Amino acid sequence: MSEEDDKLAAEWGLDLDDDTASASTDGDDDGADAMAAEWAAMIDEGGDSEDSDGVDRVLNQDEIDNLLGFDPSAADGVELSGVQALINSALVSYERLPMLEIVFDRLVRLATTSLRNFTSDNVEVSLDSITSVRFGDYLNSIPLPAILSVIKAEEWENYGLLTIDSGLIYSMIDVLLGGRRGNGVIRVEGRPYTTIEMSLSRRLIELILEDTKKAFEPLTQITFNLERLETNPRFAAISRPANAAILIELRIDMDDRGGKVEILLPYATIEPIREQLLQVFMGEKFGRDATWEGHLATELYAADADIEAVLNEQELPLSKVLNLKKGETIMFEQSPSDPITLRSGGIDITQAVMGHIGKNVSVRVSRALNPPNVTMAVFEAMDETMEKV
Numbered sequence: 389m390s391e392e393d394d395k396l397a398a399e400w401g402l403d404l405d406d407d408t409a410s411a412s413t414d415g416d417d418d419g420a421d422a423m424a425a426e427w428a429a430m431i432d433e434g435g436d437s438e439d440s441d442g443v444d445r446v447l448n449q450d451e452i453d454n455l456l457g458f459d460p461s462a463a464d465g466v467e468l469s470g471v472q473a474l475i476n477s478a479l480v481s482y483e484r485l486p487m488l489e490i491v492f493d494r495l496v497r498l499a500t501t502s503l504r505n506f507t508s509d510n511v512e513v514s515l516d517s518i519t520s521v522r523f524g525d526y527l528n529s530i531p532l533p534a535i536l537s538v539i540k541a542e543e544w545e546n547y548g549l550l551t552i553d554s555g556l557i558y559s560m561i562d563v564l565l566g567g568r569r570g571n572g573v574i575r576v577e578g579r580p581y582t583t584i585e586m587s588l589s590r591r592l593i594e595l596i597l598e599d600t601k602k603a604f605e606p607l608t609q610i611t612f613n614l615e616r617l618e619t620n621p622r623f624a625a626i627s628r629p630a631n632a633a634i635l636i637e638l639r640i641d642m643d644d645r646g647g648k649v650e651i652l653l654p655y656a657t658i659e660p661i662r663e664q665l666l667q668v669f670m671g672e673k674f675g676r677d678a679t680w681e682g683h684l685a686t687e688l689y690a691a692d693a694d695i696e697a698v699l700n701e702q703e704l705p706l707s708k709v710l711n712l713k714k715g716e717t718i719m720f721e722q723s724p725s726d727p728i729t730l731r732s733g734g735i736d737i738t739q740a741v742m743g744h745i746g747k748n749v750s751v752r753v754s755r756a757l758n759p760p761n762v763t764m765a766v767f768e769a770m771d772e773t774m775e776k777v
Contacts, residue, residue, distance in 0.1 A: 485665040495603035516637040524629025527621040536624040538615040546657040547626040556647025607664040698729040
């Protein structure tokens with residue numbers, strides 16, 4: 389220790405030896421090292437935070453898929469999330485139309501019988517799925533080659549699509565032309581469909597459309613006509629790409645052969661029968677109670693109604709009316725045999741002939757009642773307008 393240190397220790401009354409001083413010096417060095425390590429750790433943490441908050445950080449593919457809501461490994465029934473959920477939020481779920489599934493389940497049964505008679509083979513038709521899609525997304529997802537038939541719903545004055553994939557086309561032709569069972573279907577790629585293939589496909593499509601008409605008969609009378617056949621999806625555009633539609637996928641199996649039939653109906657096409665498709669069971673009535681209707685009809689028939697017999701009507705100046713005096717006579721251009729008007733609630737209901745029975749004045753109805761201006765059709769139209777609003 390230096391002399392200055394000895395003097396300072398003496399002033400404070402401290403007795404420091406060399407060992408204590410060296411220990412103190414070593415402690416100061418250890419404290420400095422600890423403090424330096426602490427500052428280095430803080431600097432490292434600050435650097436990490438800057439990296440995490442910086443804009444230069446690159447997302448990996450999993451983070452991008454989670455952000456956008458795309459998960460290729462997820463099943464079809466998994467609820468969407470992210471941007472994909474926002475994109476599909478405008479789609480109307482077919483589950484809001486309970487009768488739709490019943491109609492196409494009926495189509496499965498009808499098509500199974502029809503195709504068995506058509507092919508003379510063991511045909512099984514099953515309903516794979518009913519989903520809501522966008523028209524543009526569906527056109528882009530069609531596996532080519534395929535035959536797209538544009539169908540027109542005559543009563544609804546709108547269109548739909550019926551798509552048959554190449555596997556079903558070749559399988560059906562193989563069955564109809566006597567192909568042996570167990571042989572794999574040979575597909576000739578890179579060539580258009582022949583005339584025979586198109587003709588047999590047209591017959592198959594017309595058969596399915598006839599069964600679809602029968603499936604809708606309990607709900608409404610509808611006729612599906614085949615407008616044209618297309619092999620290019622761009623020429624089968626019947627709706628805008630962003631419009632929502634119902635996609636029905638049918639699976640047709642003939643032993644070890646078969647394929648898919650897809651029916652696409654835009655929501656604009658089925659809009660005329662939306663009320664029928666909202667039914668939970670066939671024949672369901674909406675907002676009507678037969679007991680209440682009968683009670684209301686009984687009360688209406690028992691209600692009192694005031695009837696006025698109008699002899700004649702004239703228009704007079706207000707000055708003449710104000711100057712009327714007792715004893716003045718107003719002449720009506722009316723003879724005793726002319727008909728008079730019977731009025732109730734300000735509405736003319738019929739005409740009658742004036743007379744008397746004993747001391748009472750009477751009228752005899754001379755013709756049938758006037759037809760009402762307001763019918764039940766007016767009220768039904770008002771209900772439809774309110775539902776659309």
